[in-house]
Amino acid sequence: MSNLLGELLDHGALEALLFSVLLLGGLSILYYTVRTGVPPMPSHxxxxxxxxxxxxxxxxxxxxxxxxxxxxxxxxxxxxxxxxxxxxxxxxxxxxxxxxxxxxxxxxxxxxxxxxxxxxxxxxxxxxxxxxxxxxxxxxxxxxxxxxxxxxxxxxxxxxxxxxxxxxxxxxxxxxxxxxxxxxxxxxx
Ligand SMILES: C[S@@+](CC[C@H](N)C(=O)[O-])C[C@H]1O[C@@H](n2cnc3c(N)ncnc32)[C@H](O)[C@@H]1O
Structure with missing residues (x-):
């Protein structure tokens, strides 16, 4: 398991995956903010x-x-x-x-x-x-x-x-x- 993680890190795959997940999350929030007109801002x-x-x-x-x-x-x-x-x-x-x-x-x-x-x-x-x-x-x-x-x-x-x-x-x-x-x-x- 740690070998596999090491391999992924060596080839930059983990960073790419993390970046893609964050990018998709950000785009999803942006899309629904525009669609509903309301950002997911939590109440104070x-x-x-x-x-x-x-x-x-x-x-x-x-x-x-x-x-x-x-x-x-x-x-x-x-x-x-x-x-x-x-x-x-x-x-x-x-x-x-x-x-x-x-x-x-x-x-x-x-x-x-x-x-x-x-x-x-x-x-x-x-x-x-x-x-x-x-x-x-x-x-x-x-x-x-x-x-x-x-x-x-x-x-x-x-x-x-x-x-x-x-x-x-x-x-x-x-x-x-x-x-x-x-x-x-x-x-x-
Ligand atoms: C300002 S946030 C408030 C979050 C939470 N109620 C609070 O007070 O912490 C408003 C949320 O309403 C959601 N929203 C806006 N219009 C909606 C709709 N027509 N149906 C479902 N959710 C909607 C947005 O996606 C956003 O996450």
């Missing part, structure tokens, strides 16, 4: 804490969706905080999605489902709680999707970017994350 830990503070203590969701879960930071935290809930983490970009699966080998979360899909084409109708951190451009399309899918009483938390036509019933500013706003919406009946 303070933004995550603020989002969690906006969820009422007595709220006991059965189904939680994280739309665009990236590398999984929020999805894993939601699954740990609500062990009784089914947490569905949706991500279109293959590399972050793969990292979430690898992460689950080390951070066991039996109630977490990691899906590779476009959340705009996913059924969100059983959601009690929806979380997302996206960009300005996709918020109007998301708003239409949530208006069509969600039941009265469902909570939506959006980080940094508001749903343009909805009125938030709670918000928090996160000074550690360039004064980002975290918004909470409740679907009315």
């Amino acid at each position: 830990p303070s933004a995550r804490r603020a989002a969690f503070r906006l969820i009422p203590d007595r709220f006991s969701p059965a189904a939680i969706y994280e739309l665009g879960c990236g590398w999984g930071g929020i999805a894993f935290a939601l699954a740990a905080r609500y062990p009784q809930a089914r947490v569905v983490a949706i991500e279109l970009s293959p590399l972050p999605w793969l990292v979430c699966h690898i992460r689950r080998l080390f951070q066991r979360r039996p109630n977490l489902e990691i899906r590779r899909a476009d959340f705009l084409k996913s059924d969100l109708s059983d959601a009690d709680l929806v979380f997302c951190y996206l960009m300005v451009a996709p918020m109007r399309g998301l708003e239409r999707k949530l208006t069509g899918d969600l039941r009265p009483g469902a909570l939506v938390i959006t980080s940094t970017f508001a749903l343009p036509g909805w009125t938030a019933d709670g918000a928090e500013t996160v000074p550690e994350s360039m004064n980002a706003q975290i918004y909470r919406y409740r679907v009315s009946g």
Whole structure:
């Protein structure tokens, strides 16, 4: 085994392989960033804490969706905080999605489902709680999707970017994350 590794190193094959993997990973991230209009930028830990503070203590969701879960930071935290809930983490970009699966080998979360899909084409109708951190451009399309899918009483938390036509019933500013706003919406009946 070490001989084979030595041979590969001698001929530069390992470097070439590593370089190709990194290049493909980078190109994949770039492609999906352009396609969705959203880079896989993780939430600041303070933004995550603020989002969690906006969820009422007595709220006991059965189904939680994280739309665009990236590398999984929020999805894993939601699954740990609500062990009784089914947490569905949706991500279109293959590399972050793969990292979430690898992460689950080390951070066991039996109630977490990691899906590779476009959340705009996913059924969100059983959601009690929806979380997302996206960009300005996709918020109007998301708003239409949530208006069509969600039941009265469902909570939506959006980080940094508001749903343009909805009125938030709670918000928090996160000074550690360039004064980002975290918004909470409740679907009315
Ligand atoms: C800014 S990252 C946020 C990651 C994570 N939610 C967090 O807060 O740490 C947004 C993610 O949404 C994903 N995304 C954007 N549009 C999507 C879509 N229509 N369907 C699925 N994932 C999408 C992007 O690929 C990106 O990884």
